[in-house]
Amino acid sequence: MSKARSGLFPTSTANAKMLRATAYKAVHTMIANYKGSKKPSMAIGAYDVKTGKIATAFAGEIPEKIHPELLKRAEMIGGVGTKGLSTKNKIGVCAEFHVVNDLLLSGSKISDIKLTHAIRPRTKEGRPYCINCKKMFSDLIK
Ligand SMILES: [Zn+2]
Numbered sequence: 001m002s003k004a005r006s007g008l009f010p011t012s013t014a015n016a017k018m019l020r021a022t023a024y025k026a027v028h029t030m031i032a033n034y035k036g037s038k039k040p041s042m043a044i045g046a047y048d049v050k051t052g053k054i055a056t057a058f059a060g061e062i063p064e065k066i067h068p069e070l071l072k073r074a075e076m077i078g079g080v081g082t083k084g085l086s087t088k089n090k091i092g093v094c095a096e097f098h099v100v101n102d103l104l105l106s107g108s109k110i111s112d113i114k115l116t117h118a119i120r121p122r123t124k125e126g127r128p129y130c131i132n133c134k135k136m137f138s139d140l141i142k
Helices: 016-032 068-075 095-105 131-136
Strands: 006-009 043-048 054-058 113-115 118-120 125-127
Touching: 006 095, 016 043, 016 054, 016 113, 016 118, 043 095, 054 095, 068 095, 068 131, 095 113, 095 131
Parallel strands: none
Antiparallel strands: 006 054, 043 054, 043 113, 043 118, 118 125
């Protein structure tokens, strides 16, 4: 796993609204600091409402280590590496998958994790979640 494509940031507060704003800021900072020539297709942030931990990630290759909870959720729609409910996305590639995985692996409970909206690094505009992420993370995007 390359450090430049993701990040985990501990914070001292568990104020959800402030955490959300901090997570958005962290995503934009990650995008601004991206050094590659071709910007990744998508970026997103996530935060743990209990611990205040924040994670950001770009979309990219399926992580080598995937938390069992995430594997279980992916199984419901075909499993990691399949197209799931979509026609083009592969489950495990999405930025959403990466941030949730990073927080779970760092000790967060899935019920404490919330996602920001996805952001397209090239335009900095918000993008809708893909159909796989909508299904897998329906409780994290409310
Ligand atoms: Zn997705």
